Amino acid sequence: MSEQASLGTVAIVGVGLIGGSLALALKKAAVVDAVIGVDQSRGALHQALDLGVIDEIGEWSDLTRADVIVLATPVDALFSVCQGLHDLDLRAGVVVTDVGSTKGSVLAAMREAYGEVPAWFVPGHPIAGRERSGVGAAAADLFHQHKVIVTTLPETDDAALGVVSRMWHATGALVSFLSIDDHDEVLGATSHLPHVLAYLLVDMLKKDLHHEEIFSYAAGGFRDFTRIASSSPVMWRDVCLHNPEVLKRLIANYRSRLVAFEQLLDDGDGERIEALFLAAKRARDAHYQLDNES
């Protein structure tokens, strides 16, 4: 089917929405010999097998047969997962990657297990998701035309980087390379900070305005603006706890902009307020060319 070389045997550790969708995409692209699923939940594994997401239910020791291992567990499990990898005699030339939205914790877990970040570990971050979770929601096209960030460290092995990039490319994703620091900065700005801003606004309106019907007066813009405040509190708590320094810097920067804007209001400086709004509108419209409804 595919003209690409096979990735060999791929093991997915954590067969949920992301891990399952990756397995489906790789099978669809015919770039794998077999997909082994490993998960604490036997139910998830059997469901994945039934759905054709994985070819085989694996035990932990089966990871020694994998050419590529994808860590797709919740962040909380990463320390024990990395320790578990260290306890195995992995295949020579094995490539390991992950799918986490913050990179600090997986690197810390790798360092704790190995004393360093192994050259064959290439952190990845697919920017895709959907409201439903679990392998039942997995879809082969989840990553199609979505950005996947492959992050590099100085010690990363080139061949391993190539394997992970090729894997994501096969899913139809748009693969980008960023340093770990740039990744955390860019995601902090475009994802972590907006979530915090939305959560804080809704909480403030609820607590301070003492108006039972406050939300009923909101127009469509408010609904869109606060949609991300309906995201998982646990997941976003973890993101905040794993990227606190970048987030604090961004929040402080944002606060200084609020102060500057209060000064514009004090001055009644319509010209500069309009210029600021226009610059923002242009920046956004330039990117979302088909999305100017508001």
Next chain:
Amino acid sequence: MSEQASLGTVAIVGVGLIGGSLALALKKAAVVDAVIGVDQSRGALHQALDLGVIDEIGEWSDLTRADVIVLATPVDALFSVCQGLHDLDLRAGVVVTDVGSTKGSVLAAMREAYGEVPAWFVPGHPIAGRERSGVGAAAADLFHQHKVIVTTLPETDDAALGVVSRMWHATGALVSFLSIDDHDEVLGATSHLPHVLAYLLVDMLKKDLHHEEIFSYAAGGFRDFTRIASSSPVMWRDVCLHNPEVLKRLIANYRSRLVAFEQLLDDGDGERIEALFLAAKRARDAHYQLDNES
């Protein structure tokens, strides 16, 4: 058609999206004898007549024939409009209302023209709109199931209040009463502040992050969150300039919440971060029960 008493002759001053949609809705509900359109633009008036939005193109002096006068011009025109009303010999029992999203300027304009806010002036604010503007975009169902806030002052005449309420009810809108102060507070919180927050975030990302592709890494949540930053810079400049005190208070309150959140990050207090996110999610989900996709 309707069992309701007629509003008599309704004059729409400013035949654009809002004024035109109101005219269409009132004609559809059969609660008007005739709709007179008054506008500086002859083109808009002829288009409105051709589309059946108005029954008659009126001159300024024709406002003396109206039972209800709706001011639907841009905010900037309100001072000369109110002065123009004062120069006419309006019908006894006339009721005048407006459709502005901030109420400070129309009240100031009325006070300048009349020395006080006349008892027959009832400020109104339909919370509805669409991206396209102009009478060509007018629709009879624009207000259907949308909130319309009718604001009251101590001096407001009860009968005038009743007429304006009945008018909006006939359009299918959900009519609420708020004091002017509550109106400005509620709209400041659910509309003006979110717009400022979105504009400032986009501007900050564009200016400070020095990353050409910053927006390309953003997921769907960011797109929704920043959609209102594509709104009209001129319109939102005017809103900010007309509601600065409330907006400054809300921004200061919001800043204090950002500071408190930075402290939670400093403390690594996952428990309170999660509790805050959960409270916000619950408040939002309780209102938007069918909108939990994020």
